[in-house]
Amino acid sequence: MDDSGCDLSNEQRTEPLEPSLDSTESCISLPFLPLPLVKKPHTTPENPLSSHMQFLQHLLELKKFMESGTLKTDLTHLEKDSSTISDSVLQLLDGLITFYHNPRLPFSNFWTEAVGTLAQLASDCNLSNLILKKCYKKLEEFKKTLLQAILETSNINRFQVQHYICKSLVILGSCSLLRKSIVPLLLSEINSFTDDLEAINQVQATYDVTRYENIFFLLWILEQLLQIETKEHSSCIDHDDPEIKKFLQKLDGTVFQLSDAFPLFTFYLWRLGILLNSAKMEIVGSSALP
Template identity: 30%
Template sequence: AIIKSKPSGRSGRQQAEYLAAELNREDETWKTKARDLKEEVLRLRQELVLTKLLSKPNNSAGAGEEHHLSESDSGCGTGSRERAISEHTRFLQNLSGLLQLDGPALALSGEGDVVWDSVLHLLSTVVDAYREAGGGRLLPQPGLLIQASQVVARVLDQRGIHQRPPVQCLGQSEDSLKELVDLLLNNSQLNKVGEVQSNTPLICGLLRPTLVRLLLSNINHLTQHLRDTCQVRERQQPVDWARYENSFYLFWLLEHLSQAGRWKCGAENQDLLAQLESQVLPLSEEFPLLALYMWRVTALLDPMSAARN
């Protein structure tokens, strides 16, 4: 059928490749339309949540606050990705502000899925922006990315703003964090992406242990790579200098996490912390600065380690 339907001057293989490309384009078009429709449905659900909260009799925000929220910057005039980040950030900011204003009186009932959908959409959009920036595309406004991450952290720390998260939501958020850490560690464009990413940590109680585990695990993999490189020099195994340099962003994040609310490493991450601590002396001669950071982080996350050493 392909051979019979091909135009003159085009081989059967060329016709098959052309039809396959057309199908792929149509598939991408439908995927884009479906994604846009999902975004629109979520936006309408967000507006409904805010309207319900503002219409409650005990709401002290009043009509003036409602007007202020409805007239907030929607992100129009920006790129489609920046607009999506801006809209989800705006909703979470408004929601957080309302609950902060009226406290438990405005606690959500049955709307926690809207909050989680907004958080997951925002996280995935931010990850997409960093991934594409690592591939050479223009990074959205750094201030917008930092603001988005800070809003997510504030929302997930705020009591009464979300219901107990489903396992699926936690899994998706952990996947987003994992990709963010991977992009930060393996990014070769430090000045373009790394500095922005290192200033957008999700320092929230709900995801903090997960983020610490991801950071410690990646640093441990790097230190093992460095030890192997030092021990088998005759094989001329090269040092991955990009990952080495980027690891200091991970140390910065661990320092920041450890100092947020005087939080310390939990039992679930003690094995990773002990593994990191055991690498300090073996690497201190070849990589003294890295070893110093390793010792500092272990001391911050586990003060007893500093006493032992």
């Protein structure tokens, strides 16, 4: 936790841009059964312990639904009160947003479990429409909170925290419905940074080194999501999205303009361009099949 990211010893070195891809951390076995999934009023700041317990309650019960194999039969009962699951998801998101506004080490496995459970729920065909319809704004807030936690931190010991946040975004993007909106969100930040870097390079001005370092985490996340897209032969990404079109249209010019001053950055952009074009070619090829 005290590592600033500058330790060069072979035993302790950790590459900040290559977090683990394992998104299936085991949940800690608890000596009690999950509590019933019921609506709870939002807790007040005066009772933080209650809010932590409610977060745990909603996480455990939602995981029980996903892992019990009885979700479809449970939905028949829940149709009488369809807001039960969505309310629990909203309160789970509230807890995650509160934590990621000011994330600190050590990270509990429960945060990863919570993000993984959200991705599972959004991937379930029986629940995805319900969750996306009622929790869309809160999900967008959560994704933007994760991005801000990566981009806006300047602490010298930030790399370990960013490692876990990157992992959370990749887990969230494992759901194709969520990946569709995460990819343009990442590209929006990358395109904006690229524009600023081009302007700085033209006048040979100094640039924000911390911002430059932080953007590489977004590049890594985007690469992982595009690799998932290619591996799954998925076509969830909208290649007509303005941010995707802007990135691909400017890619060649950006590489030529910035390759001398920022070779690592332009190399990463080129790799992302290859992945985006590969995914696009697969979609065109699939649609051309009889």
